[in-house]
Structure formats: C-alpha cells, structure tokens
Amino acid sequence: MNARTEIERILKLSPVMPVVVIEDPAVAPDLARALWRGGLRAIEVTLRTPAALQAIEAIARDVPEIAVGAGTVLAVDDLHAAVNAGAAFAISPGTTAALVEAGAHSAIPYLPAVATASELMLGLAHGYHCFKFFPAALAGGPPMLKAFAGPFPQARFCPTGGITPETQRTYLNLPNVLCVGGSWLAPADVVAARDWTRIEALAAAAARA
Ligand code: 3PG
Numbered sequence: 001m002n003a004r005t006e007i008e009r010i011l012k013l014s015p016v017m018p019v020v021v022i023e024d025p026a027v028a029p030d031l032a033r034a035l036w037r038g039g040l041r042a043i044e045v046t047l048r049t050p051a052a053l054q055a056i057e058a059i060a061r062d063v064p065e066i067a068v069g070a071g072t073v074l075a076v077d078d079l080h081a082a083v084n085a086g087a088a089f090a091i092s093p094g095t096t097a098a099l100v101e102a103g104a105h106s107a108i109p110y111l112p113a114v115a116t117a118s119e120l121m122l123g124l125a126h127g128y129h130c131f132k133f134f135p136a137a138l139a140g141g142p143p144m145l146k147a148f149a150g151p152f153p154q155a156r157f158c159p160t161g162g163i164t165p166e167t168q169r170t171y172l173n174l175p176n177v178l179c180v181g182g183s184w185l186a187p188a189d190v191v192a193a194r195d196w197t198r199i200e201a202l203a204a205a206a207a208r209a
Helices: 003-011 025-037 052-062 076-085 097-104 117-125 141-149 168-172 188-192 196-208
Strands: 016-020 042-046 067-071 089-091 130-133 156-159 180-182
Touching (some): 003 089, 003 156, 016 196, 141 168, 188 196
Parallel strands (some): 016 042
16 A cells, blocks of 8 residues: 555544644553544644654554554654654645655655645645645635535545534535544643543544544
8 A cells, every 4th residue: 555545544544633732742652542442543643842752652652553643744854753753644734845745755644734726736746635624614614625626526635723523524524524633632631631531532422423
C-alpha cells in the first residue's frame, strides 16, 4: 500500500480524529488508551508543546494498537521530526509548496490542509487526494465541502476546526468526508486531571455518533 492509499485507510479507521495538545508526555499513553477504549483508532498529537514529540514516541511504543500522527506540521523539519518520533502519519493545518513536495516523498503518509479551491488544486497537482479541511466551520463548513465535490470529485476530506458533537454528523453524511477532527475529545482540564473515564466516554459518544 503506498502512502497516499495509506492515509485514506487511516482516516477511515474512525469517524472522529481526536486532536490533542499534550503538556506532559507521561500522560500520553493513558490518554491514547482511553481514546482507544472509547472506540477511536487514530489520534493527532499537535506539535504545539515541547512535549509533543516525546508524547508521540511514547504512544507509538506503548499503545501500538492506535495510529498516532503528528499534527501542526508547519515546516519540512517538523515532518522529519514526526518520522523520527515514530509517527504513523503527519498532518498540516495548511499547504506550502515545500511541504507538499516533501510529503510526497515522506516515509509516512502526509495530509496537507486546504481552505480554498486554489490550495486544493496545488495538492491535487502533487498527487494528493486526501486533505484536511481547516478551519472547517469558518472556511464554509458543509456547504463548502458540497461545493468542492463539483469540480473536485476525487478529493476526500477530514474537516477540522470548530466541529462539535452536534455538527459532526452533518459533516460525516457528506460523501467526500472520510472523518472529522476535533479537540473536544481531550479537553485540557480533563487531561490534566487524568480523568480517563471521562475521556473514554467522550470518545465512545463520538465513535457512535
Ligand atoms: C486544530 O488543529 O486545532 C483542530 O482543528 C482543532 O480544532 P477545534 O479545537 O476547533 O476542534
């Protein structure tokens, strides 16, 4: 399976991709296990904290049953760091020429993000067919994804940004949406309190919605 088919497989693992910010790498495996017990099979750890790469390493090592990806990949160096940390995939919040080029040759599948038709055309020209749609709610929400389906029938999306438990189903019902992403599954205060029962319940609700 090549990297471009592999990203589609990963995005189809679960209807919702938790987008998590981890301050303490020691909690990362327990957080991943709670999400797994709730029924979610992939997790995006954002590269927004000094602990993020260690957290990815810990999840890849201790919870290999969940697919752990690196999010907030802003530069090619971030992509390399994600590979070195053992990430199974990498996601950006936008698109740059350098990243779509590097992502096409990366050892792990890479998901660029789009908010406009022009960014989508850049990604398609580099051979991508799966994209994060960010920030989904502000960039047009479900009507924008319906509009993309006309000129870009081959494109598939993981909308993220501003999605809630109340709106996730509207996105998931669209034929060009593989999954949605969101941070509501791992609120910072719940993670800090190590309330894994609560995380599992949030994940379970998302997985069956
Ligand atoms: C992100 O990359 O921060 C995600 O889009 C999360 O967005 P949310 O906090 O609106 O779910």
